[in-house]
Amino acid sequence: MRPLLRSTARLTLLLGALLPSACADDTESATGGPTTHTASDPPGLCAPSGGGPHWLREGETLTFTIGCTTSLSLDGTALEITGLPPGATHDPATGEVRFTPALDQAAVYDVTVHVPATDETTHVKIGVADAWDDPANIPVLDPARYGEEYGLPVLFLDRRPLTEEYDANTITYRGHAYLAEAKLRGASSLSYPKNSYTLKFAKDDRFQEPDEAFGFTDRRKLVLISTFDDNSYVRQRLAYDLWNALDPAHLQIKTYSAVVYIEGAYWGLYTVADHPDxxxxxxxxxxxxxxxxxxxxxxxxxxxxxxxxxxxxxxxxxxxxxxxxxxxxxxxxxxxxxxxxxxxxxxxxxxxxxxxxxxxxxxxxxxxxxxxxxxxxxxxxxxxxxxxxxxxxxxxxxxxxxxxxxxxxxxxxxxxxxxxxxxxxxxxxxxxxxxxxxxxxxxxxxxxxxxxxxxxIYTEEAIQALVTGYIDRIDASARRDEHRWGEAYRTYGDWSFRTDFTTYDEELAYLRAWLTERWQFQAATY
Known part of the structure; x- marks a missing residue:
């Protein structure tokens, strides 16, 4: 029997997970750590902050300031700062942190800021993306420390699957190494330079992702769907979310976006999806x-x-x-x-x-x-x-x-x-x-x-807002993927008949206009 709750709230629920929301007091803040600063704070608190999360690429320079966000004035030496990556500097006089990561420093760093005088602590996240296209680049040295890239989770496969038969593979995700299996999947995508894959995990060590897609946990199998044939990067996710929104009693196939590395090399932006079995x-x-x-x-x-x-x-x-x-x-x-x-x-x-x-x-x-x-x-x-x-x-x-x-x-x-x-x-x-x-x-x-x-349910506003929510999360990664695969996409043989290729930005504009026109056409039809 289907539940009485129907789907009028489903897109609202999806939007709640995709669109930014204000941080409540005493919850995790945009700095990447807990904040205790409220309008009613007693005098004398510092409420330290370093902003962030800060995302950059190896070779780029990051500067930000660590200090109190209240009127409390403390000498820079009154702050204890630990966890700065090698090569990063902190100027106590100005509070400025400066960091230009080398080509072997791709990782996510957790910088701790402690104020002994007020016993306050906060954390500043610094995420350094691998400069995969630099001729002198050094592959990611420690996948366990590279759990995110520009805010998206990262999967590492230690071997590139080459057949449609499962083979052993170590898959590292958010610091955990799974002894798993992987294989090629798909039909037309088998000939793509950027393939799709099926990953299979052990019964006693299932894949865990508690935060994405309202919880993507205890999975024996998942699918990595190539975005090679979609330079908007959102079609697969939008389709599954629209299906799921129609009725909560439907069999819900969850998806989210993630970055994939194979054999230490950047492989691009993928859609992670459930595997029906x-x-x-x-x-x-x-x-x-x-x-x-x-x-x-x-x-x-x-x-x-x-x-x-x-x-x-x-x-x-x-x-x-x-x-x-x-x-x-x-x-x-x-x-x-x-x-x-x-x-x-x-x-x-x-x-x-x-x-x-x-x-x-x-x-x-x-x-x-x-x-x-x-x-x-x-x-x-x-x-x-x-x-x-x-x-x-x-x-x-x-x-x-x-x-x-x-x-x-x-x-x-x-x-x-x-x-x-x-x-x-x-x-x-x-x-x-x-x-x-x-x-x-x-x-x-x-x-x-x-x-x-x-x-x-399928209102034009709600669907456009879903697209906005995806792009807010994936934009930086989509641009990196376009840089990696864009030329291969435009020159792929099966699409040689096309003379109207678009950039990522142009494809998003095309998709948004198409959605508006489609809604109007279907509304006039039905």
């Missing part, structure tokens, strides 16, 4: 023994007719792979429940379909799939690029999960432009969508829900 299902309260299917091509269209080849399909599970559950793929009956669903959608009469579909699928999941994919114009995700899960031991209904959105928000999977004023209901690609819309007892209600979603 039995552990993911169990974490959401479902059985790890349920059947999980992945739609891998456009024949996953809930019909007997092949989109790719025309005519009758050879099997009703054409277009799918079985990822979890028994019987295993290749064994008799492996796809029996999925084939029964496809047959029902494809052949049942109107009365049977409308009375029986809700006992076979989570109807809200699949109706929201249509709303979601038509809004984002996700042409590669209307049939393929989806997961379908059924636990025969509980309610026995299928549930939907979205996947892979390089083809969305105004670009195709080959990065060509796609007009926001394009009508697509994808009934030509998905027989289930066609059945929903053609049934007189289902279609009008679904279209009405679409209109309500545009007014309450």
């Amino acid at each position: 039995k552990d993911f299902m169990e974490a959401h309260g479902y059985s790890e023994d349920g059947n999980l299917y992945k739609a891998i091509d456009h024949d996953a269209n809930f019909d007997r007719i092949s989109i790719q080849y025309g005519g009758e399909k050879s099997t009703l599970h054409d277009g799918y792979e079985k990822k979890e559950g028994l019987p295993l793929e290749g064994e008799p009956g492996a796809f029996a429940d999925l084939e029964a669903l496809v047959d029902f959608v494809a052949t049942s009469d109107s009365a049977t379909f409308t009375s029986g579909i809700a006992s076979r699928i989570d109807q809200r999941d699949y109706e929201d799939w249509w709303i979601f994919v038509t809004f984002i114009l996700g042409s590669d995700s209307a049939g393929k690029n989806s997961y379908h899960y059924r636990d025969p031991t509980t309610d026995g209904v299928f549930r939907y999960m979205p996947w892979d959105f390089n083809d969305s928000f105004g670009q195709t999977w080959q990065t060509a432009r796609a007009s926001a004023s394009t009508f697509r209901d994808y009934t030509d690609m998905n027989r289930l969508f066609e059945r929903f819309l053609e049934e007189p007892t289902l279609g009008p209600a679904l279209r009405a829900r679409y209109a309500d979603v545009l007014r309450t």
Whole structure:
């Protein structure tokens, strides 16, 4: 049963995590440490501060001042400063700290400022980014001390995965070294110079990230999604967040942005995402023994007719792979429940379909799939690029999960432009969508829900604010990634037909304008 709480508050919740908020008294301040300075402070307190966090690149020069933020005047020698990185200087007379990190000093430094006279302490964070493009650069010497880069978390892989088979890999994240495994993942992205990867962690040492994505903890697997084909760097995250916002009862695939280093070399900005599998299902309260299917091509269209080849399909599970559950793929009956669903959608009469579909699928999941994919114009995700899960031991209904959105928000999977004023209901690609819309007892209600979603959840303001929140976090890292991969992006062979390549700034402007136009077009349609 779905919870009574619906999704009108979901984008508000997402925005709360993405947009800056004021620091409350006696909480962590912008200095990177606790502050005790309030309007009612008794006289005599210093409330020391050094500003920050301070982010810079090796070879750049940083200057900032450490001192009291109250009217208390203390000689610089009255402050005890520890943890300054080698080569940094502090002038007690002016309070100025000056630091020009060498090419072997990429790390995050925690500078402690203590005032013995008032027994106050604060911390100043200094983050030094690796100068990866300097010919004399020295790779990051200690990944355990390089947990962040320009405010984003950093993953280190000690070996570059080269095959689609798992191989041992040490993954260092926020100071912890995981003895894990990694492999290549994807389809078209396998040929990218900047690949995507799947990481697999030990049962007794699962991946932990308590702060990002409302908590991204206890993961057995995660996916590192390449941003090579999206120079806005936000399409994948925006798609998953919009899906999650539609209903808190949906299977929520969490994402966040992180920086990746491989074999000590800067590899760029990635989207970290959940990996749908039995552990993911169990974490959401479902059985790890349920059947999980992945739609891998456009024949996953809930019909007997092949989109790719025309005519009758050879099997009703054409277009799918079985990822979890028994019987295993290749064994008799492996796809029996999925084939029964496809047959029902494809052949049942109107009365049977409308009375029986809700006992076979989570109807809200699949109706929201249509709303979601038509809004984002996700042409590669209307049939393929989806997961379908059924636990025969509980309610026995299928549930939907979205996947892979390089083809969305105004670009195709080959990065060509796609007009926001394009009508697509994808009934030509998905027989289930066609059945929903053609049934007189289902279609009008679904279209009405679409209109309500545009007014309450997918408002233009809320979606634009999500993009703003992403950019506030990733801007510096996106520019570093563009510097690393921009030329490869513009000269990649599969996109040689394009003459309209954009910069990062231009792509963001294009995306924002596309979102505005798309909202207006869909609002006029529904």
